[in-house]
Amino acid sequence: MSDQITRTGLTPRFWEKKPLSKMTPTEWEALCDGCGKCCLNKLEDEDTEEVALTRVACRLLDDATCLCSHYENRHKFVPDCIVLRPDNLDTHAYWMPQTCAYRLLWQGKSLPDWHPLISGTPDSVHRAGISMRGRTVSEFDTPFEEWEDHIIEEPI
Numbered sequence: 001m002s003d004q005i006t007r008t009g010l011t012p013r014f015w016e017k018k019p020l021s022k023m024t025p026t027e028w029e030a031l032c033d034g035c036g037k038c039c040l041n042k043l044e045d046e047d048t049e050e051v052a053l054t055r056v057a058c059r060l061l062d063d064a065t066c067l068c069s070h071y072e073n074r075h076k077f078v079p080d081c082i083v084l085r086p087d088n089l090d091t092h093a094y095w096m097p098q099t100c101a102y103r104l105l106w107q108g109k110s111l112p113d114w115h116p117l118i119s120g121t122p123d124s125v126h127r128a129g130i131s132m133r134g135r136t137v138s139e140f141d142t143p144f145e146e147w148e149d150h151i152i153e154e155p156i
Contacts, residue, residue: 004067005032007116015117020105021086028086031105033115033125036066036132037097037156038084041139043147051095055150057136066131098154099130130156 007030011017014027023031039061043052060077062069074081082092089106096103101111111118114128125131137150 004065004071005029005034005116005122007122010117013117015101015105015111020089020102023086030117031101033099033101033130034066034122035097035099035125035130036061036063036136038082038095038100039066039068040097040132040136040152041147042095043151049094052151053097053154054147055132055135055137055152056139056142056147057132059139061132061136063132063134063136066126066133099156132156 006026010027010030014023015031018027020028036057037053039058040053041056041058043054044050045052057063058068058078058081060068060070060074068074070077075083082095084092084096084102089102093103093106099112101115101117104111112128112130113119114124114130116122116124118124126133135152142150
């Protein structure tokens, strides 16, 4: 399957030279590593505000590609899907997986070697075992009461 994320024609290592708030939409989207973890349902501890990822995937996550099957119009199907933008990172970055490029850069960290922008191939996230390819369960088949049984430890 081909990668749906455009990473061609970009300035080499643009993320090291440009703040998140100044990135073009193409640069912003290119930061996505295609792991699929942002599309996992999460549980938040009300007392500690700690967020736990579960293997319970959003109904739109394609488990084979780890990409949203209806990315452009996902809010039509999942109204509460978070659209991460430079202007809302302060309030939403904590929801993102620990390996997420947006979260890492927001925290002042570097991209890992397996990130497609470093490796040059979208398959590197899968080969490194970071993605959720083949590891999810459907939210349709998993009652909310059982989500806690599907918490995964990060980083994967």
